Amino acid sequence: MASIRQRADKWQARVTRKGFPAVVQSFATRSEAIRWARQTEAAMDQGAFRQVGASDGMTLRELLERYAVEVSPRKRGSRDEVIRIRAMQRTKMAG
Structure with missing residues (x-):
């Protein structure tokens, strides 16, 4: 389930799904946050979700x-x- 909230001058989207870690991202507009949350939830549902971390690309x-x-x-x-x-x-x- 995604939740959108305003923090200072940015919009924060938080997606939480059972079996996945909570994912949080900040955006300049509310519509961007909603679009990202929908895409992330869809990827989780389809099994295509992959969280990008600091270790990606590191040997x-x-x-x-x-x-x-x-x-x-x-x-x-x-x-x-x-x-x-x-x-x-x-x-x-x-x-």
């Missing part, structure tokens, strides 16, 4: 690099972990 090598920079430094064995991460990045699978 394993890039993901490992991000982990080495953002997560590993906060861990106690970070030096050894970074060595293992660098070794994984050199594999064919990391692409």
